[in-house]
Amino acid sequence: MSDCITTYTGRHFDPLHPEEALICIEDIAHALSLICRGNGHVKSFFSVGQHCILCAREAAARSYSSRLSLAALLHDASECYMSDVPRPFKKSLMDYLKQEEKLLKIIYRKYLGSALSQEEDMKLKSIDNDLLWYDLKYLLGETPAEPKPAIHITVDYTVLPFKTVEEEYLKLFRQLSSRIGQ
Known part of the structure; x- marks a missing residue:
C-alpha cells in the first residue's frame, strides 16, 4: 500500500x-470546502474553506498587503493533505506540528514566493484567533472568556454548497495572486 x-x-x-x-x-480549494471546522462539532456545517475566505477578507479589511491576504487564504492549506486536527489536541502532536509547518512553508513558497516573516505570521495568527472567537460563539454556542475582538468584516455562518465555497476560494486566490504577481 502506498x-x-x-x-x-x-x-x-x-x-x-x-x-x-x-x-x-x-485540490486545496476542493478539500477545504468539504472539511468541517471544529472537527464537525458545530451547530451547522461551516467549512475550513469558508473560514480561510473570511481570514483573507479580514486581512484585506485591515489594509494588510495582498500577500498577507493570500497567506490568510492559504493558512490552513496543509489541512487539504493532512486533515484538520482540533487545536487542543494538535498542541500535543509534535511530529504533526513539524510536518504541518514544513508543508505550509512549501505551500507559501509556491504561492507567495517565500515563507512568512515573523511579523506576517503574528498578524495572521491574530486574525485566525479573532475569527476563532466568533466560531466558538456562533458555531458552538460558547461564550469565550476573552473579550469580543473587533473585526472589520461581517461574519456569515450560512451553510453554503461546497461547490460555491470552492469556486469562491479559487476566485479569491486568483484575484490575490494577480496582485502579488505570482
Whole structure:
C-alpha cells in the first residue's frame, strides 16, 4: 500500500515527503470546502474553506498587503493533505506540528514566493484567533472568556454548497495572486 493520498485532481501526494510540484490550488480549494471546522462539532456545517475566505477578507479589511491576504487564504492549506486536527489536541502532536509547518512553508513558497516573516505570521495568527472567537460563539454556542475582538468584516455562518465555497476560494486566490504577481 502506498504512502500517498490520491487528491481530487488525481495526484499522488505524500504528506510526509511533500513535493511542491504536486501541490495544486484546485485540490486545496476542493478539500477545504468539504472539511468541517471544529472537527464537525458545530451547530451547522461551516467549512475550513469558508473560514480561510473570511481570514483573507479580514486581512484585506485591515489594509494588510495582498500577500498577507493570500497567506490568510492559504493558512490552513496543509489541512487539504493532512486533515484538520482540533487545536487542543494538535498542541500535543509534535511530529504533526513539524510536518504541518514544513508543508505550509512549501505551500507559501509556491504561492507567495517565500515563507512568512515573523511579523506576517503574528498578524495572521491574530486574525485566525479573532475569527476563532466568533466560531466558538456562533458555531458552538460558547461564550469565550476573552473579550469580543473587533473585526472589520461581517461574519456569515450560512451553510453554503461546497461547490460555491470552492469556486469562491479559487476566485479569491486568483484575484490575490494577480496582485502579488505570482
